[in-house]
Amino acid sequence: MATVPTITLNDGATIPQLGFGVWQVPAEDAEKVVAEALKVGYRHLDNAAVYGNEEGVGRAIAASGVPREELFITTKVWVNDFKAGNTKQALRTSLEKLGVDYVDLYLIHWPSPADEAYLDAWKAMEEMQAEGLIRSIGVSNFLPEHLDRVVEAGTVVPAINQVEIHPALQQREIQEANERHGIKTQAWSPLAQGAVFEDEPVKAAAEAHGVSPAQVVIRWHLQxxxxxxxxxxxxxxxxxxxxxFGFELSEEELSAIDGLERDGRTGPNPGEFNPS
Incomplete structure:
Protein backbone atom coordinates (compact mmCIF):
# COMPACT_ATOMS: atom_id res chain seq x y z
CA MET A 1 0.00 0.00 0.00
CA ALA A 2 1.39 3.39 -1.02
CA THR A 3 2.41 5.93 1.59
CA VAL A 4 0.59 9.17 0.83
CA PRO A 5 2.62 12.32 1.50
CA THR A 6 1.29 14.62 4.20
CA ILE A 7 1.19 18.39 4.32
CA THR A 8 1.54 20.35 7.55
CA LEU A 9 -1.13 23.01 8.06
CA ASN A 10 -0.64 26.39 9.74
CA ASP A 11 -2.05 25.01 13.01
CA GLY A 12 0.48 22.16 13.12
CA ALA A 13 -1.96 19.43 12.01
CA THR A 14 -1.03 17.19 9.10
CA ILE A 15 -3.30 16.16 6.24
CA PRO A 16 -2.79 13.40 3.66
CA GLN A 17 -2.17 15.18 0.35
CA LEU A 18 -4.36 12.74 -1.60
CA GLY A 19 -7.87 12.05 -0.39
CA PHE A 20 -11.19 10.64 -1.55
CA GLY A 21 -14.25 12.80 -2.27
CA VAL A 22 -17.89 11.76 -2.02
CA TRP A 23 -19.67 14.62 -3.83
CA GLN A 24 -22.52 13.20 -5.93
CA VAL A 25 -22.08 9.73 -4.47
CA PRO A 26 -25.70 8.57 -3.90
CA ALA A 27 -26.56 8.06 -0.25
CA GLU A 28 -27.42 4.41 -0.88
CA ASP A 29 -23.99 3.79 -2.44
CA ALA A 30 -21.83 5.79 -0.04
CA GLU A 31 -21.06 2.96 2.39
CA LYS A 32 -19.93 0.59 -0.37
CA VAL A 33 -17.91 3.23 -2.23
CA VAL A 34 -16.12 4.57 0.86
CA ALA A 35 -15.43 1.03 2.06
CA GLU A 36 -13.69 0.39 -1.27
CA ALA A 37 -11.65 3.59 -0.94
CA LEU A 38 -10.53 2.68 2.58
CA LYS A 39 -9.62 -0.83 1.37
CA VAL A 40 -7.43 0.67 -1.38
CA GLY A 41 -5.62 2.82 1.19
CA TYR A 42 -7.26 6.23 1.26
CA ARG A 43 -7.29 7.71 4.76
CA HIS A 44 -8.47 11.24 3.94
CA LEU A 45 -12.23 11.53 3.29
CA ASP A 46 -13.85 14.76 2.07
CA ASN A 47 -17.55 15.17 2.80
CA ALA A 48 -20.19 17.86 3.30
CA ALA A 49 -23.56 18.05 4.99
CA VAL A 50 -25.30 19.06 1.78
CA TYR A 51 -24.09 15.93 -0.02
CA GLY A 52 -26.67 13.97 1.97
CA ASN A 53 -24.48 10.89 2.42
CA GLU A 54 -22.72 11.37 5.77
CA GLU A 55 -24.55 8.38 7.30
CA GLY A 56 -23.20 6.04 4.64
CA VAL A 57 -19.70 7.41 5.08
CA GLY A 58 -20.04 6.87 8.82
CA ARG A 59 -21.14 3.27 8.38
CA ALA A 60 -18.15 2.58 6.15
CA ILE A 61 -15.79 4.12 8.71
CA ALA A 62 -17.31 2.07 11.53
CA ALA A 63 -17.10 -1.19 9.59
CA SER A 64 -13.60 -0.60 8.23
CA GLY A 65 -11.62 -1.39 11.36
CA VAL A 66 -9.34 1.55 10.57
CA PRO A 67 -8.43 3.33 13.82
CA ARG A 68 -9.96 6.80 14.06
CA GLU A 69 -6.56 8.40 14.58
CA GLU A 70 -5.45 7.11 11.16
CA LEU A 71 -8.28 8.92 9.38
CA PHE A 72 -8.58 12.53 8.30
CA ILE A 73 -12.27 13.40 8.01
CA THR A 74 -13.56 16.65 6.50
CA THR A 75 -17.10 17.93 6.36
CA LYS A 76 -18.67 21.32 5.68
CA VAL A 77 -21.41 23.62 6.95
CA TRP A 78 -23.99 24.61 4.33
CA VAL A 79 -25.07 28.19 3.71
CA ASN A 80 -28.62 27.98 5.05
CA ASP A 81 -27.30 26.59 8.36
CA PHE A 82 -24.78 29.34 9.01
CA LYS A 83 -27.13 32.07 7.81
CA ALA A 84 -29.69 30.82 10.32
CA GLY A 85 -27.07 30.90 13.08
CA ASN A 86 -27.03 27.10 13.27
CA THR A 87 -23.35 26.40 12.62
CA LYS A 88 -22.80 24.65 15.94
CA GLN A 89 -25.88 22.47 15.59
CA ALA A 90 -24.94 21.65 12.01
CA LEU A 91 -21.60 20.31 13.19
CA ARG A 92 -23.21 18.24 15.94
CA THR A 93 -25.59 16.75 13.38
CA SER A 94 -22.69 15.89 11.08
CA LEU A 95 -20.75 14.30 13.95
CA GLU A 96 -23.75 12.14 14.80
CA LYS A 97 -24.25 11.05 11.19
CA LEU A 98 -20.57 10.28 10.72
CA GLY A 99 -20.41 8.46 14.05
CA VAL A 100 -17.34 10.34 15.28
CA ASP A 101 -16.51 12.57 18.23
CA TYR A 102 -14.64 15.17 16.18
CA VAL A 103 -13.79 16.04 12.60
CA ASP A 104 -10.28 16.77 11.46
CA LEU A 105 -11.37 19.67 9.26
CA TYR A 106 -14.57 21.71 9.15
CA LEU A 107 -15.15 24.14 6.29
CA ILE A 108 -17.56 26.92 5.41
CA HIS A 109 -18.84 25.46 2.15
CA TRP A 110 -19.43 28.74 0.24
CA PRO A 111 -19.04 32.36 1.34
CA SER A 112 -22.43 33.37 -0.14
CA PRO A 113 -21.18 36.96 -0.20
CA ALA A 114 -24.49 38.80 -0.52
CA ASP A 115 -24.07 39.33 3.21
CA GLU A 116 -21.21 38.47 5.56
CA ALA A 117 -22.90 35.78 7.64
CA TYR A 118 -19.81 33.64 7.03
CA LEU A 119 -18.02 35.79 9.61
CA ASP A 120 -20.46 34.67 12.30
CA ALA A 121 -19.96 31.08 11.16
CA TRP A 122 -16.23 31.53 11.50
CA LYS A 123 -16.57 32.76 15.08
CA ALA A 124 -18.70 29.70 15.94
CA MET A 125 -16.11 27.41 14.33
CA GLU A 126 -13.31 28.99 16.34
CA GLU A 127 -15.31 28.24 19.48
CA MET A 128 -15.96 24.63 18.45
CA GLN A 129 -12.28 24.17 17.65
CA ALA A 130 -11.45 25.36 21.16
CA GLU A 131 -13.93 22.79 22.51
CA GLY A 132 -12.14 19.97 20.66
CA LEU A 133 -14.97 19.16 18.26
CA ILE A 134 -12.84 20.23 15.29
CA ARG A 135 -9.09 19.84 14.85
CA SER A 136 -8.65 22.36 11.99
CA ILE A 137 -10.98 24.98 10.54
CA GLY A 138 -11.03 26.34 7.03
CA VAL A 139 -13.08 27.63 4.15
CA SER A 140 -14.16 26.57 0.70
CA ASN A 141 -14.66 28.65 -2.44
CA PHE A 142 -13.38 31.83 -0.80
CA LEU A 143 -12.03 34.58 -3.04
CA PRO A 144 -9.12 36.75 -1.83
CA GLU A 145 -11.47 39.44 -0.52
CA HIS A 146 -13.38 36.86 1.56
CA LEU A 147 -10.13 35.51 2.97
CA ASP A 148 -9.04 39.00 3.92
CA ARG A 149 -12.30 39.57 5.84
CA VAL A 150 -12.01 36.30 7.76
CA VAL A 151 -8.38 36.91 8.68
CA GLU A 152 -9.20 40.46 9.75
CA ALA A 153 -12.27 39.53 11.81
CA GLY A 154 -11.17 36.22 13.30
CA THR A 155 -8.54 35.08 15.75
CA VAL A 156 -7.62 31.92 13.79
CA VAL A 157 -6.36 31.96 10.21
CA PRO A 158 -8.06 29.33 8.00
CA ALA A 159 -5.92 26.22 7.60
CA ILE A 160 -7.28 25.42 4.12
CA ASN A 161 -9.16 27.08 1.28
CA GLN A 162 -10.79 24.44 -0.90
CA VAL A 163 -11.51 25.72 -4.42
CA GLU A 164 -12.09 24.42 -7.93
CA ILE A 165 -8.65 23.87 -9.46
CA HIS A 166 -7.60 21.77 -12.43
CA PRO A 167 -5.46 22.35 -15.53
CA ALA A 168 -8.19 24.38 -17.25
CA LEU A 169 -8.88 26.59 -14.17
CA GLN A 170 -5.85 27.20 -12.00
CA GLN A 171 -7.11 30.09 -9.86
CA ARG A 172 -3.63 31.55 -9.50
CA GLU A 173 -4.83 34.71 -7.77
CA ILE A 174 -6.57 32.63 -5.11
CA GLN A 175 -3.56 30.36 -4.70
CA GLU A 176 -1.34 33.41 -4.22
CA ALA A 177 -3.74 34.85 -1.63
CA ASN A 178 -3.77 31.52 0.19
CA GLU A 179 0.01 31.47 0.26
CA ARG A 180 0.16 35.05 1.49
CA HIS A 181 -1.97 34.12 4.51
CA GLY A 182 -0.26 30.76 5.13
CA ILE A 183 -3.37 28.87 3.98
CA LYS A 184 -2.99 25.59 2.10
CA THR A 185 -4.79 25.14 -1.22
CA GLN A 186 -7.04 22.15 -1.67
CA ALA A 187 -8.49 21.34 -5.11
CA TRP A 188 -12.04 20.19 -5.73
CA SER A 189 -13.03 18.87 -9.16
CA PRO A 190 -9.29 18.25 -9.61
CA LEU A 191 -9.83 16.25 -12.81
CA ALA A 192 -12.14 18.85 -14.43
CA GLN A 193 -14.69 16.02 -14.78
CA GLY A 194 -12.49 14.60 -17.53
CA ALA A 195 -12.54 17.77 -19.64
CA VAL A 196 -8.72 17.95 -19.88
CA PHE A 197 -8.00 14.30 -20.62
CA GLU A 198 -7.79 14.89 -24.38
CA ASP A 199 -5.48 17.90 -24.10
CA GLU A 200 -2.16 17.14 -25.74
CA PRO A 201 0.16 17.75 -22.75
CA VAL A 202 -1.94 15.38 -20.61
CA LYS A 203 -2.16 12.72 -23.34
CA ALA A 204 1.55 12.96 -24.10
CA ALA A 205 2.55 12.56 -20.46
CA ALA A 206 0.16 9.63 -20.05
CA GLU A 207 1.76 7.88 -23.03
CA ALA A 208 5.28 8.64 -21.87
CA HIS A 209 4.71 7.16 -18.42
CA GLY A 210 2.28 4.39 -19.33
CA VAL A 211 -0.45 5.75 -17.09
CA SER A 212 -3.95 7.20 -17.54
CA PRO A 213 -4.71 10.90 -18.15
CA ALA A 214 -6.40 11.00 -14.73
CA GLN A 215 -3.22 9.75 -13.08
CA VAL A 216 -1.22 12.42 -14.89
CA VAL A 217 -3.49 15.20 -13.65
CA ILE A 218 -3.43 13.88 -10.09
CA ARG A 219 0.35 13.71 -10.25
CA TRP A 220 0.45 17.32 -11.57
CA HIS A 221 -1.52 18.50 -8.52
CA LEU A 222 0.67 16.56 -6.12
CA GLN A 223 3.92 17.86 -7.57
CA PHE A 245 3.31 7.26 -6.63
CA GLY A 246 5.30 5.10 -9.07
CA PHE A 247 6.14 7.84 -11.56
CA GLU A 248 7.05 11.51 -11.61
CA LEU A 249 6.35 14.22 -14.18
CA SER A 250 9.26 16.25 -15.50
CA GLU A 251 9.35 20.02 -15.10
CA GLU A 252 8.70 20.30 -18.84
CA GLU A 253 5.58 18.13 -18.51
CA LEU A 254 4.37 20.10 -15.50
CA SER A 255 4.88 23.42 -17.31
CA ALA A 256 3.03 22.18 -20.38
CA ILE A 257 0.04 21.26 -18.21
CA ASP A 258 0.30 24.64 -16.47
CA GLY A 259 -0.23 26.13 -19.92
CA LEU A 260 -3.73 24.65 -20.24
CA GLU A 261 -5.35 27.47 -18.22
CA ARG A 262 -8.44 28.72 -20.07
CA ASP A 263 -10.84 29.86 -17.33
CA GLY A 264 -12.60 26.53 -17.72
CA ARG A 265 -14.82 26.74 -14.68
CA THR A 266 -17.16 23.77 -14.14
CA GLY A 267 -18.88 25.07 -10.99
CA PRO A 268 -20.40 28.36 -9.79
CA ASN A 269 -18.45 31.59 -9.46
CA PRO A 270 -18.00 32.17 -5.71
CA GLY A 271 -18.34 35.94 -6.13
CA GLU A 272 -21.87 35.52 -7.51
CA PHE A 273 -23.14 32.29 -5.94
CA ASN A 274 -25.59 32.95 -3.11
CA PRO A 275 -27.34 29.63 -2.42
CA SER A 276 -30.07 29.33 0.18
Missing part, protein backbone atom coordinates in the same frame (compact mmCIF):
# COMPACT_ATOMS: atom_id res chain seq x y z
CA UNK A 224 2.57 21.41 -7.54
CA UNK A 225 1.97 21.03 -3.79
CA UNK A 226 -1.81 21.01 -3.66
CA UNK A 227 -4.08 18.77 -1.61
CA UNK A 228 -6.75 17.02 -3.69
CA UNK A 229 -9.46 14.39 -3.49
CA UNK A 230 -10.57 12.84 -6.79
CA UNK A 231 -13.91 11.07 -6.68
CA UNK A 232 -15.14 7.92 -8.39
CA UNK A 233 -17.68 5.22 -7.68
CA UNK A 234 -15.90 2.63 -9.85
CA UNK A 235 -13.57 0.29 -7.93
CA UNK A 236 -11.02 0.23 -10.76
CA UNK A 237 -10.83 4.02 -10.93
CA UNK A 238 -10.79 4.38 -7.15
CA UNK A 239 -7.70 2.17 -7.16
CA UNK A 240 -6.15 3.79 -10.23
CA UNK A 241 -6.50 7.30 -8.79
CA UNK A 242 -4.55 6.13 -5.75
CA UNK A 243 -1.82 4.46 -7.81
CA UNK A 244 0.11 7.64 -8.61
Missing amino acids: RGRILFPKSVTPERIASNFDV
Whole structure:
Protein backbone atom coordinates (compact mmCIF):
# COMPACT_ATOMS: atom_id res chain seq x y z
CA MET A 1 0.00 0.00 0.00
CA ALA A 2 1.39 3.39 -1.02
CA THR A 3 2.41 5.93 1.59
CA VAL A 4 0.59 9.17 0.83
CA PRO A 5 2.62 12.32 1.50
CA THR A 6 1.29 14.62 4.20
CA ILE A 7 1.19 18.39 4.32
CA THR A 8 1.54 20.35 7.55
CA LEU A 9 -1.13 23.01 8.06
CA ASN A 10 -0.64 26.39 9.74
CA ASP A 11 -2.05 25.01 13.01
CA GLY A 12 0.48 22.16 13.12
CA ALA A 13 -1.96 19.43 12.01
CA THR A 14 -1.03 17.19 9.10
CA ILE A 15 -3.30 16.16 6.24
CA PRO A 16 -2.79 13.40 3.66
CA GLN A 17 -2.17 15.18 0.35
CA LEU A 18 -4.36 12.74 -1.60
CA GLY A 19 -7.87 12.05 -0.39
CA PHE A 20 -11.19 10.64 -1.55
CA GLY A 21 -14.25 12.80 -2.27
CA VAL A 22 -17.89 11.76 -2.02
CA TRP A 23 -19.67 14.62 -3.83
CA GLN A 24 -22.52 13.20 -5.93
CA VAL A 25 -22.08 9.73 -4.47
CA PRO A 26 -25.70 8.57 -3.90
CA ALA A 27 -26.56 8.06 -0.25
CA GLU A 28 -27.42 4.41 -0.88
CA ASP A 29 -23.99 3.79 -2.44
CA ALA A 30 -21.83 5.79 -0.04
CA GLU A 31 -21.06 2.96 2.39
CA LYS A 32 -19.93 0.59 -0.37
CA VAL A 33 -17.91 3.23 -2.23
CA VAL A 34 -16.12 4.57 0.86
CA ALA A 35 -15.43 1.03 2.06
CA GLU A 36 -13.69 0.39 -1.27
CA ALA A 37 -11.65 3.59 -0.94
CA LEU A 38 -10.53 2.68 2.58
CA LYS A 39 -9.62 -0.83 1.37
CA VAL A 40 -7.43 0.67 -1.38
CA GLY A 41 -5.62 2.82 1.19
CA TYR A 42 -7.26 6.23 1.26
CA ARG A 43 -7.29 7.71 4.76
CA HIS A 44 -8.47 11.24 3.94
CA LEU A 45 -12.23 11.53 3.29
CA ASP A 46 -13.85 14.76 2.07
CA ASN A 47 -17.55 15.17 2.80
CA ALA A 48 -20.19 17.86 3.30
CA ALA A 49 -23.56 18.05 4.99
CA VAL A 50 -25.30 19.06 1.78
CA TYR A 51 -24.09 15.93 -0.02
CA GLY A 52 -26.67 13.97 1.97
CA ASN A 53 -24.48 10.89 2.42
CA GLU A 54 -22.72 11.37 5.77
CA GLU A 55 -24.55 8.38 7.30
CA GLY A 56 -23.20 6.04 4.64
CA VAL A 57 -19.70 7.41 5.08
CA GLY A 58 -20.04 6.87 8.82
CA ARG A 59 -21.14 3.27 8.38
CA ALA A 60 -18.15 2.58 6.15
CA ILE A 61 -15.79 4.12 8.71
CA ALA A 62 -17.31 2.07 11.53
CA ALA A 63 -17.10 -1.19 9.59
CA SER A 64 -13.60 -0.60 8.23
CA GLY A 65 -11.62 -1.39 11.36
CA VAL A 66 -9.34 1.55 10.57
CA PRO A 67 -8.43 3.33 13.82
CA ARG A 68 -9.96 6.80 14.06
CA GLU A 69 -6.56 8.40 14.58
CA GLU A 70 -5.45 7.11 11.16
CA LEU A 71 -8.28 8.92 9.38
CA PHE A 72 -8.58 12.53 8.30
CA ILE A 73 -12.27 13.40 8.01
CA THR A 74 -13.56 16.65 6.50
CA THR A 75 -17.10 17.93 6.36
CA LYS A 76 -18.67 21.32 5.68
CA VAL A 77 -21.41 23.62 6.95
CA TRP A 78 -23.99 24.61 4.33
CA VAL A 79 -25.07 28.19 3.71
CA ASN A 80 -28.62 27.98 5.05
CA ASP A 81 -27.30 26.59 8.36
CA PHE A 82 -24.78 29.34 9.01
CA LYS A 83 -27.13 32.07 7.81
CA ALA A 84 -29.69 30.82 10.32
CA GLY A 85 -27.07 30.90 13.08
CA ASN A 86 -27.03 27.10 13.27
CA THR A 87 -23.35 26.40 12.62
CA LYS A 88 -22.80 24.65 15.94
CA GLN A 89 -25.88 22.47 15.59
CA ALA A 90 -24.94 21.65 12.01
CA LEU A 91 -21.60 20.31 13.19
CA ARG A 92 -23.21 18.24 15.94
CA THR A 93 -25.59 16.75 13.38
CA SER A 94 -22.69 15.89 11.08
CA LEU A 95 -20.75 14.30 13.95
CA GLU A 96 -23.75 12.14 14.80
CA LYS A 97 -24.25 11.05 11.19
CA LEU A 98 -20.57 10.28 10.72
CA GLY A 99 -20.41 8.46 14.05
CA VAL A 100 -17.34 10.34 15.28
CA ASP A 101 -16.51 12.57 18.23
CA TYR A 102 -14.64 15.17 16.18
CA VAL A 103 -13.79 16.04 12.60
CA ASP A 104 -10.28 16.77 11.46
CA LEU A 105 -11.37 19.67 9.26
CA TYR A 106 -14.57 21.71 9.15
CA LEU A 107 -15.15 24.14 6.29
CA ILE A 108 -17.56 26.92 5.41
CA HIS A 109 -18.84 25.46 2.15
CA TRP A 110 -19.43 28.74 0.24
CA PRO A 111 -19.04 32.36 1.34
CA SER A 112 -22.43 33.37 -0.14
CA PRO A 113 -21.18 36.96 -0.20
CA ALA A 114 -24.49 38.80 -0.52
CA ASP A 115 -24.07 39.33 3.21
CA GLU A 116 -21.21 38.47 5.56
CA ALA A 117 -22.90 35.78 7.64
CA TYR A 118 -19.81 33.64 7.03
CA LEU A 119 -18.02 35.79 9.61
CA ASP A 120 -20.46 34.67 12.30
CA ALA A 121 -19.96 31.08 11.16
CA TRP A 122 -16.23 31.53 11.50
CA LYS A 123 -16.57 32.76 15.08
CA ALA A 124 -18.70 29.70 15.94
CA MET A 125 -16.11 27.41 14.33
CA GLU A 126 -13.31 28.99 16.34
CA GLU A 127 -15.31 28.24 19.48
CA MET A 128 -15.96 24.63 18.45
CA GLN A 129 -12.28 24.17 17.65
CA ALA A 130 -11.45 25.36 21.16
CA GLU A 131 -13.93 22.79 22.51
CA GLY A 132 -12.14 19.97 20.66
CA LEU A 133 -14.97 19.16 18.26
CA ILE A 134 -12.84 20.23 15.29
CA ARG A 135 -9.09 19.84 14.85
CA SER A 136 -8.65 22.36 11.99
CA ILE A 137 -10.98 24.98 10.54
CA GLY A 138 -11.03 26.34 7.03
CA VAL A 139 -13.08 27.63 4.15
CA SER A 140 -14.16 26.57 0.70
CA ASN A 141 -14.66 28.65 -2.44
CA PHE A 142 -13.38 31.83 -0.80
CA LEU A 143 -12.03 34.58 -3.04
CA PRO A 144 -9.12 36.75 -1.83
CA GLU A 145 -11.47 39.44 -0.52
CA HIS A 146 -13.38 36.86 1.56
CA LEU A 147 -10.13 35.51 2.97
CA ASP A 148 -9.04 39.00 3.92
CA ARG A 149 -12.30 39.57 5.84
CA VAL A 150 -12.01 36.30 7.76
CA VAL A 151 -8.38 36.91 8.68
CA GLU A 152 -9.20 40.46 9.75
CA ALA A 153 -12.27 39.53 11.81
CA GLY A 154 -11.17 36.22 13.30
CA THR A 155 -8.54 35.08 15.75
CA VAL A 156 -7.62 31.92 13.79
CA VAL A 157 -6.36 31.96 10.21
CA PRO A 158 -8.06 29.33 8.00
CA ALA A 159 -5.92 26.22 7.60
CA ILE A 160 -7.28 25.42 4.12
CA ASN A 161 -9.16 27.08 1.28
CA GLN A 162 -10.79 24.44 -0.90
CA VAL A 163 -11.51 25.72 -4.42
CA GLU A 164 -12.09 24.42 -7.93
CA ILE A 165 -8.65 23.87 -9.46
CA HIS A 166 -7.60 21.77 -12.43
CA PRO A 167 -5.46 22.35 -15.53
CA ALA A 168 -8.19 24.38 -17.25
CA LEU A 169 -8.88 26.59 -14.17
CA GLN A 170 -5.85 27.20 -12.00
CA GLN A 171 -7.11 30.09 -9.86
CA ARG A 172 -3.63 31.55 -9.50
CA GLU A 173 -4.83 34.71 -7.77
CA ILE A 174 -6.57 32.63 -5.11
CA GLN A 175 -3.56 30.36 -4.70
CA GLU A 176 -1.34 33.41 -4.22
CA ALA A 177 -3.74 34.85 -1.63
CA ASN A 178 -3.77 31.52 0.19
CA GLU A 179 0.01 31.47 0.26
CA ARG A 180 0.16 35.05 1.49
CA HIS A 181 -1.97 34.12 4.51
CA GLY A 182 -0.26 30.76 5.13
CA ILE A 183 -3.37 28.87 3.98
CA LYS A 184 -2.99 25.59 2.10
CA THR A 185 -4.79 25.14 -1.22
CA GLN A 186 -7.04 22.15 -1.67
CA ALA A 187 -8.49 21.34 -5.11
CA TRP A 188 -12.04 20.19 -5.73
CA SER A 189 -13.03 18.87 -9.16
CA PRO A 190 -9.29 18.25 -9.61
CA LEU A 191 -9.83 16.25 -12.81
CA ALA A 192 -12.14 18.85 -14.43
CA GLN A 193 -14.69 16.02 -14.78
CA GLY A 194 -12.49 14.60 -17.53
CA ALA A 195 -12.54 17.77 -19.64
CA VAL A 196 -8.72 17.95 -19.88
CA PHE A 197 -8.00 14.30 -20.62
CA GLU A 198 -7.79 14.89 -24.38
CA ASP A 199 -5.48 17.90 -24.10
CA GLU A 200 -2.16 17.14 -25.74
CA PRO A 201 0.16 17.75 -22.75
CA VAL A 202 -1.94 15.38 -20.61
CA LYS A 203 -2.16 12.72 -23.34
CA ALA A 204 1.55 12.96 -24.10
CA ALA A 205 2.55 12.56 -20.46
CA ALA A 206 0.16 9.63 -20.05
CA GLU A 207 1.76 7.88 -23.03
CA ALA A 208 5.28 8.64 -21.87
CA HIS A 209 4.71 7.16 -18.42
CA GLY A 210 2.28 4.39 -19.33
CA VAL A 211 -0.45 5.75 -17.09
CA SER A 212 -3.95 7.20 -17.54
CA PRO A 213 -4.71 10.90 -18.15
CA ALA A 214 -6.40 11.00 -14.73
CA GLN A 215 -3.22 9.75 -13.08
CA VAL A 216 -1.22 12.42 -14.89
CA VAL A 217 -3.49 15.20 -13.65
CA ILE A 218 -3.43 13.88 -10.09
CA ARG A 219 0.35 13.71 -10.25
CA TRP A 220 0.45 17.32 -11.57
CA HIS A 221 -1.52 18.50 -8.52
CA LEU A 222 0.67 16.56 -6.12
CA GLN A 223 3.92 17.86 -7.57
CA ARG A 224 2.57 21.41 -7.54
CA GLY A 225 1.97 21.03 -3.79
CA ARG A 226 -1.81 21.01 -3.66
CA ILE A 227 -4.08 18.77 -1.61
CA LEU A 228 -6.75 17.02 -3.69
CA PHE A 229 -9.46 14.39 -3.49
CA PRO A 230 -10.57 12.84 -6.79
CA LYS A 231 -13.91 11.07 -6.68
CA SER A 232 -15.14 7.92 -8.39
CA VAL A 233 -17.68 5.22 -7.68
CA THR A 234 -15.90 2.63 -9.85
CA PRO A 235 -13.57 0.29 -7.93
CA GLU A 236 -11.02 0.23 -10.76
CA ARG A 237 -10.83 4.02 -10.93
CA ILE A 238 -10.79 4.38 -7.15
CA ALA A 239 -7.70 2.17 -7.16
CA SER A 240 -6.15 3.79 -10.23
CA ASN A 241 -6.50 7.30 -8.79
CA PHE A 242 -4.55 6.13 -5.75
CA ASP A 243 -1.82 4.46 -7.81
CA VAL A 244 0.11 7.64 -8.61
CA PHE A 245 3.31 7.26 -6.63
CA GLY A 246 5.30 5.10 -9.07
CA PHE A 247 6.14 7.84 -11.56
CA GLU A 248 7.05 11.51 -11.61
CA LEU A 249 6.35 14.22 -14.18
CA SER A 250 9.26 16.25 -15.50
CA GLU A 251 9.35 20.02 -15.10
CA GLU A 252 8.70 20.30 -18.84
CA GLU A 253 5.58 18.13 -18.51
CA LEU A 254 4.37 20.10 -15.50
CA SER A 255 4.88 23.42 -17.31
CA ALA A 256 3.03 22.18 -20.38
CA ILE A 257 0.04 21.26 -18.21
CA ASP A 258 0.30 24.64 -16.47
CA GLY A 259 -0.23 26.13 -19.92
CA LEU A 260 -3.73 24.65 -20.24
CA GLU A 261 -5.35 27.47 -18.22
CA ARG A 262 -8.44 28.72 -20.07
CA ASP A 263 -10.84 29.86 -17.33
CA GLY A 264 -12.60 26.53 -17.72
CA ARG A 265 -14.82 26.74 -14.68
CA THR A 266 -17.16 23.77 -14.14
CA GLY A 267 -18.88 25.07 -10.99
CA PRO A 268 -20.40 28.36 -9.79
CA ASN A 269 -18.45 31.59 -9.46
CA PRO A 270 -18.00 32.17 -5.71
CA GLY A 271 -18.34 35.94 -6.13
CA GLU A 272 -21.87 35.52 -7.51
CA PHE A 273 -23.14 32.29 -5.94
CA ASN A 274 -25.59 32.95 -3.11
CA PRO A 275 -27.34 29.63 -2.42
CA SER A 276 -30.07 29.33 0.18
